Amino acid sequence: MIAVVGRILKWIGALTVAFILLIVVLAVSIHESLPEKMVLQVDFRDGTTEYIGDHPLALIQKGNRLDIRRQVETILKAAADDRVVGLIGRVGGARMSLAHVQEISDAIRVFRESDKPSVAFAESIGGLAAANASYLLATAFENIKLQPSGSVGLVGLSVEHPFFRGSLDSLGVIPSFGKREAYKTxxxxxxxxxxxxxxxxxxxxxxxxxxEQLVAGVANGRDVDQLKVRSWIDAAPLSAQAALSEGAVDQLAYLDEVRSAFAGASEPTIVDLADYAQHSSAEGVEVALVHAVGTIVPGKSTYDPVGESNTVGSDTIVEAIRDALDSGAPAIVLRVDSPGGAYSAADAIWRATRLAQESSVPVIVSMSSVAASGGYLISTHADHVIAQPGTITGSIGVWGGKFVMRDMWRKIGVTFDSVHFGPQARFSSTLTDFSESERMRFEAQLDRVYDAFVAQVSDGRNLLRQKVSALAQGKVWTGQQAQEVGLVDEIGGYAAAIEAARDLLGLAPDTDIQFVIYPKPKDLAERIIEGDWESLKTKNDLSLVRTASAIAGRITSVVALAVWAPWVEGFLY
Incomplete structure (x- = not known):
């Protein structure tokens, strides 16, 4: 009876969500025409988004925001649109990846080449908090205007890493892990x-x-010496008055003054970049675009509305690549923003990219903020690999293991007994550590996966095995460093991927290219007609390791981590 009631409530919930989404879809589908003279405004105060996808809850949560690709495409289009007479970027203290800032900054610099004014405005750039990325983005604009009460948080970079060994020891939990190699952290x-x-x-x-990239980027944007930038960092956070006198900003002003500065004989209308984008339509040769955003896992890709995060399901990506090939796509761009994940899942995606190559369809990888470990593996067999200078990549290595929790359970009065058949039946048991023979098998598995990873990189990147071994060991690289050592081919983003597609397809430099997303997004009406109710519900099929990671990230609870993820499933790239 309870199960029946539960199913009824789920259906009611799904129908309610569908009804709300239908209203949203109808509301956003009604667009007003664009004015003949406008200044575009783009708001970066909530940060940037790599990929939104078509999950209904993702669309609701992201609202009218554009993902990084749409932002870049729309800014570039605006540069050539005579109706657009200027660009205002609102910045604040949002945390953004260096790679995202670099990609958007490249688009803003192209906009500036159209001789249209561009202004970054901030009430405050971080206040007393670090806002290095926001300030770096602001320097891409022609002018930076700061509210008189604001400040500039160009304070430099730091990393603070938590370690839970002490907590685990106090709980009686033994972490029994292995890794390849020393830099796999x-x-x-x-x-x-x-x-x-x-x-x-x-x-x-x-x-x-x-x-170094932050300092060089600010120096280039503000047209000052790098020593000057370092002096700003040493004195940060800078008050508005200090920032003005030091040349870190151009003017102290309020938003209404910024907007009125664009007024001429006829005052232009301020139009949000997202609204302008809704009137855009792409044309040209259709190139497939496949997003691999999130932790790599077996099965279907999922969306977690609590963490507003995606997973990269091997089934979903493999099917997307196959569908692109079946549809006759002349080239495939694989956009990677992944720290890695399960070895077997990453290997399946790697295989799909290789089969695409064997079908004479060029594969281009565009790395975003991170393409490390398994995220790097799935990139290795592309015809051309592109990364931003600030992309985090490499991490060629593997780790795995389990938590042994026998003593923890004893502390709270819980005991276990067992019956088993087979000498390795308790290999993954969380009540016993690896026996000597089990440890040998476990270490052999690590060696096998690591050797396969190194071989795949060597083959895909056409590098000697000895060189890859030296670059591997779990080491991480910036995109700039990775290019220098041969792990990537070019520095850039979506624009560079388009250029690479033209070159690989033998197209003229002025040939227009448009992206077609795979798997093809479904709108709400299609989901309802096809009876795709599963996508309207929150997926609850995350593996134990991903569930544990989410718990650890949100509440840093070692107890929850030990209880809910006693065994790290498989081996993690």
């Missing part, structure tokens, strides 16, 4: 009480690379 969260020498070296190398 994933399990250190559980096995260490602080940085290992290799972990600290890796963190410093990555942070140093990003810091």
């Amino acid at each position: 994933g399990p250190n969260l559980f096995t260490e009480a602080g940085f290992t020498e290799a972990h600290r070296e890796a963190a410093e190398a990555l942070l140093s690379g990003h810091f």
Whole structure:
């Protein structure tokens, strides 16, 4: 009876969501015509979004926001639109990845080449908090105008890493993990009480690379010496008056003054970039675009409305690539924003990209904020690999293991007994650590996966095995460093991917290209007609390791982590 009531309530919930979404769809489908003279305004105060997708809850949560691709495409289109006479960017203290800032900044610089004014305005850039990315983005605009009461939080970069070993020890939980190699730092969260020498070296190398890019980017945007930028960082946070006198901003002003500055003989209308984008339509050669955004897992891709995050399901991506090939797409762009995940799932996607190559369909990888570990593996066999300077990539390695919780259960009066058949039946048991023979098998598995990873990189990147081995060991690289050592081919973003597609297809430089997304998005009406009610519900099919990661990220509860993710399933790239 309870189960029947539960199913009825689920149907009622799904129908309610469908009804609300239908109203939303009807509301946003009614567009007013664009004015003949307008200034576009884009709001970066809530950060940037890599990918929204077509999950109904994602569409509701993201509202009228554009993902990074649509923002870039729309800014570039506006540069050539005579009706657009200027661009205002509103910045604040949002945390944005360096790669996202670099991609948007490239588009803004193209807009500036059209001789149209562009202004970054902020009430405050971070206040007393760090806002390095927001300020770097502001420097891409022609002018930076700051409210007199504001400040500039260009304070430099830092990383603070939590370690749960002490908490696990106090609970009686033993982390039994293995990794390949020293720079694969994933399990250190559980096995260490602080940085290992290799972990600290890796963190410093990555942070140093990003810091150098931050300083160089600000210096280029503000047309000042890098020593000047370093002096701003040393004195930060800067008050509005100090920022003005130091040349970090151009003017102290309020938003109404910024907008009125665009007024001429006839005052232009302020139009939100997202509203302008709704009137855009792409034309040209259709190139497939497949998003691999989130942790890589077996099965279907999912969306988590609590964390507003996606997973990269191997079934979904493999089917998307196959559908693109069956539809006759001349080229495929794989947009990767993933820290990795399950080895077997990443391997399945890698195989799909290789089969696409064997079908003579060029595959171009465009790396976003992160394409590391399994995220790098699925990129290795592309014809052309593109990354932003600030992309985090590499991490060629593997780790895995389990939590042994026998003593924890004993502390709270819970005991276990067992019956088993087969010498390895308790291999994944959380009540016993690996036996000597089990440990040998476990380590052999790690070796097998690691060797396969190195071989796949060597083959895909056409690099000697010895060189890949030196670049691997779990080391992470910025996109700029990765290009220097041969792990990626080019620095850039979506625009560079389009250029690469033209080159690989032998098209003229002025040939228009439009992206066609795979799997093809479904609107609400299609879902209702097809009876696709599952997509209207919150998926609850996350694996234990992903559930544990979400719990740990939100409430940093070691107890929950140990209870709900006692065994790290499979091996993680």
